[in-house]
Amino acid sequence: AYAYCGFPRALRALNTLDEVIKERKAKGINDNWGRDCSPINDNGDKYLRGAETLEKLTGVSKDAPKAAFAVLAPTIDTFLKEHLFADIFDRDILTYKDRELFTVSLLIGEGGVEPMAQSHMEICLNIGITKSQLDAVLNISEINIGKFYSDPVRKCLDTLTNK
Secondary structure, eight states, X not given: OHHHHOHHHHHHHHHHHHXXXXXXXXXXXXXXXXXXXXXXXXXXXXXXXXXXXXXXXXXXXXXXXXXXXXXXXXXXXXXXXXXXXXXXXXXXXXXXXHHHHHHHHHHXXXXXXXXXXXXXXXXXXXXXXXXXXXXXXXXXXXXXXXXHHHHHHHHHHHHHHTO
């Protein structure tokens, strides 16, 4: 989550989770945490691994011209590819579909980042998540956090699916 909402919010969320876990333990509830992720055994070039992962997700060649932000700030492109799409996406706890649905959900709640939400919904559609599944995420978001957050992202989805 910190990649999209920042370390301060992610750390606050972890502190809140810690409090909830302690409260649940005090009530005798023991949660099953599941397994840890497997170690990453690929010591190859992280930038290339991340670029290849991004290519799989988007369907856009890793050799395509760089986005404007990557030309303006090449270091952020390196961070994006090496850390987000290599270090994080190489972990095996979540599938690409799970990660993308989580990311879209988080971006809806973040608000004001519709271009990023639209990009991730486009990835969702590219990797086999359906419009109905994205509509369901938007419906759940609308119920829990309101139309103020869900409506702008719903417009992005409509733009993508009405091409």
